Amino acid sequence: MLAAALATLALAGVTTARPAASVCADGVTTVNNPQCCFWANVRDRFINEIFLGVCQENVHSLVRIAFHDAIGFSLTDPSKGGGADGSIIMFGDTELNFHANEGIDFITAFLQPFADTVGVTYGDAIQFGAAVGLSLCPGAPTIPAFVGRPNATMAAPDLTVPEPFDDPDKIFARMADAGFTPVELIHLLASHSIADQAGVDPEPQVLGAPFDSTPFSFDSQVFLEVLFEGILFPGSGPNPGELMSPLPGEFRLQSDKRFSLHNETACAWQENALSQSAMASNFQTAFTKLSLLGHDQNSLLDCSELIAQAPPATASQGFFPAGKTMEDLEIGCDAEAFPTTLVTQAGQPTMIPPVDVQDIAFGN
Secondary structure, rough: OOOHHHHHHHHHHHHHHHHOEEEEOOOOOOOHHHHHHHHHHHHHHHHHHHHHOOHHHHHHHHHHHHHHHHOOOOOOHHHOOOOOOOOOHHHHHHHHHHHHHHHHHHHHHHHHHHHHHHHHOHHHHHHHHHHHOHHHHHHHHOOEEEOOOOOOOOOOOOOOOOOOOOOOOHHHHHHHHHOOOOOHHHHHHHHHOOOOOOOOOHHHHHOOOOOOOOOOOOOHHHOOOOOOOOOOOOOOOOOOOEOEEEOOOOOHHHHHHHHHHHHOOOHHHHHHOOOOHHHHHHHHHHHHHHHOOOHHHHHOOOOOHHHHOOOOOOOOOOOEEEOHHHHHHHOOOOOOOOOOOEEEEEOOOOOOOOOOOOOOOOOO
C-alpha cells in the first residue's frame, strides 16, 4: 500500500514537472519550448513574404536548394563540403557557377536577403524554409524542423550534385558517398512532384515546365507519369539530361526515366507511383536525413512543433491522364504486377502550362 502511494506521488511529481506551454509575443502561437517563439515569427514571415501562402514556385525552389546545398557532403572526404550548412549561399560566388546549380541564383536572390533580414544562418533558412514550404503543399508529409546550424566555413566542391544526364550507377555512387542508398534516392525524388525545369532546356517558353500534370500538389502523379512512354519534347529537345515527355507541356528528366527502369530502383519507383501515403512517408524519412547532413541532431534545437500539417492529398492514388492507358506504361519492376484499377481522366489531352515565377518583395 505504501509503495503504491509513493508511486502515485512520484507520477504526480513527474506530471507537475512538465513545463507549461508558452504563448509567444504574437499572442497567438503556443509552444512547448519558448526558444521556438523566435522561429514562429520566421515561419510566419516565410509563409507571408516568400511563399505568399501557397504551394507554388518558391516552395519548389526552397526544396531544390535544400538538396543542392545538403548533398555537398561525404562520409569519408571532408573536402566535399559541410552538408546542410548554407554554403551554396555563403559561397555563392563559387557554387552558383557549377553547372548542376544552374538556376539556383534565382532562389538565392531572395533567400539571402531574407535570411539576413530575419537574422538566421543560411543553412537554417534553407532547411527550415523547406519544411515550412512543404506544409503548404497538399499531400506533403510534415518535415521535422531542427535549427541552430552554424554558418558554413567552406564551399562545397563541384560535382557533388548529380546531373540528370549522369549514368544511374554514377549517381548511386555519389549518393552512397553522402550516405544514401539507391532506394533512399528514389524517396527523395518525391520532391519532383512539385518541381519544374530550369536550365535543362534554354528556351524561355519551357522555363518552368513541370515534371508532372499536378505541380502544385505533393502527390504520386510524377512517379506514375514517368512510367509512360515518351512521345514529344515540350521545347527545343533533346537537350542533355532530357528525354521525350508523355504529355504536352510536361518535362522529363533522363535520370528519372532511367531510375524507373533500373533493377535497383524500379520497384521503389513503382511503390511510390501507386501509393500516396507510402510516397509521403518515404520522403519524410529521407528528407529529414538530408536536412541533418553534417550536423549532430542533439546539438540542434527541435522546433518541429511549429510546422503545420499540410492539407490532405487530393487523391490517395495516381490517375491516368486523359488519353493514356495501360498500354502506354513502361514497367521496370518485375516483382509486383501493376494494377489495372487506376482511374482515367475523361476528355482529351490538354497542354500542361509552365509554372510561373512568383513576384515577391525580397531580391530581384
